[in-house]
Amino acid sequence: MSVVALSPDQAQSPTRHELSYAPPCNVSLPEMCSRLFASLPRSDQRRKGMDYIRGLLEVRGRKSIRNIAALVGGQATEQSLHHFISDSSWEWGPVRRALAWYTVSVVPPQAWVVRPMVIPKAGRHSVGVERRFFPEHGQMLNAQQAVGVWAVGEEASVPVNWRLQLSPAWLAEDRRRRASIPDDASAETLGECSLRAYLETAAWRLPSRPLVMDARGGDITSTVSQLLDRGTQMMLRVDDSLRLSVRDPALKGFDTTPRPVHQIMSASRGLQRPVVWPGDGAVRCSGLVTAVRVALPAAAGRRAGRGDGDLLLLGLGNNDRRRPREVWLTDLTSVPPAFLMRLRGMLSRVDQDLAHGADQVGIRDFAGRSYRGWHRHVTLASAAHVLAALGDADDAELGYAS
Incomplete structure (x- = not known):
């Protein structure tokens, strides 16, 4: 038994809790990138995007821009990739939305799970970094805190959207300018950040599925x-x-x-x-x-x-x-408790796939300081996670049909 995504009608019917599941199709790097980067007008940007995802999949150890460039090109490539991630003009929003729609086509979601992600940092200049107490770690950490929205299916769970929590200190004029934080960004509690991440994702009109979230500590x-x-x-x-x-x-x-x-x-x-x-x-x-x-x-x-x-x-x-x-x-007042406990377990499923999947493709490895760079990196790392979880990364070709 696994979990079915309930429609409002199904939620009211005690006899309709059997699972429907369509196995995911095989995915490949070129095929995914043709969808993800449709909003990028320039072929060189689309090639760099695919290079970056390939590097996240194939580089051993830390997925830094330098290490990715060493795999796909060299010193000139390092400068080009750095500009592509941190300083270029392409918008990550349309790419992330395309990733979400691609994801639900290969990972039929049974629930949406919202889960925080702690990113320890040695310094204090990376955007959003704060020294704070993290109850789940039982200690003070110097870290960024982000929130991911994950599509959880039968075979895998994959992130489709991210939001970086910012404190009021990061919205001071000098820090906002240095980190390229947009004017519409606001200070949020973790609970506010989690809810807004989900509502932003829901606005993409993805399939309606139950939301599973640890809402403790919020309103x-x-x-x-x-x-x-x-x-x-x-x-x-x-x-x-x-x-x-x-x-x-x-x-x-x-x-x-x-x-x-x-x-x-x-x-x-x-x-x-x-x-x-x-x-x-x-x-x-x-x-x-x-x-x-x-x-x-x-x-x-x-x-x-x-x-x-x-x-x-x-x-x-x-x-x-x-x-x-x-x-x-x-x-969900009319479904069996066993079904609800299965939904509850999806938080642990996401934690496992974060540690053994997303971390392996460098979801926490961005070393830059900019807000834009962080968002572009986690977007492409999320795409790499989909490939690592379901695709045949070893057979991915570097060429891109522009």
Whole structure:
């Protein structure tokens, strides 16, 4: 069993959760580049783009511009590639959108996963770099923080869009100018950056699939409201301090007063049920899942235009019946808990493919300082990841038909 992407009709039908899957077609470097670089008017730019992707696939070790140039040309090529990535005029937005549409043709998505990516840095001049505490690492790091939007399919997960989180310090006039940060860029929290990355991707009118995201630490009420506004199906990990109204008749003694999630979970221990769901391959996962119908606080619900709509609060615990170790919120109220736990597992799938796929093609290796250069690099590294995951990179030819 794997995960099907639900339409609104399917989400309401308890009998329609079998998976549909079309195996991805073979992909190649020239064929992909003919689609990715259709917006680039000059043939030399299209050739450089393919050279860069080829270098990301074939260079051993760090995927620096110098190492890529040594593979595909030499010193003159290094200067040319540096200009192409950091100083050229081509827009990465149309290329990234073309990559997203190409990706969904070869990796039929079952969900969209939004996941942060930490990029440690030795210095302080790379755009967006800050010294901050990263809970997932348990320490202070000098690093950039980006957010990726991943298409997760049966065979692979691949990034289709990126957003770089910027603090107010990076919008000061001198730093903005040195890093070529555009005027419309704004300071964002991680939660704001994650939501905007998804909404930007959704504006490309890609296939509608459930959104899976760790939303802890952000304004969850605002996030849920905005997603409900646009009709996005969602599976969000939330903080246990979030306040929600209980709407479940199985819980007695609760009025509509918003209460913190940890209090709702404590009162719901009698609703725990053992659930088994498929992991990767033949692995079977299990745990105790508590499911409680809830709603956003009334004011937020009215703003979202869905004040009467129920959500499902899910607590996942171990078989020792202790307090849930994870709490999730979803609007997929009519699908089996095993299906929802499978969606939850897609965060781990992305983490694995980041470490064993995207990192191998240098997604974090950009050493320049500019905002434009960073975005161009991660766009082309995402394309290289698609090829590495599904294509035959060893047979890719350097020639480009202009």
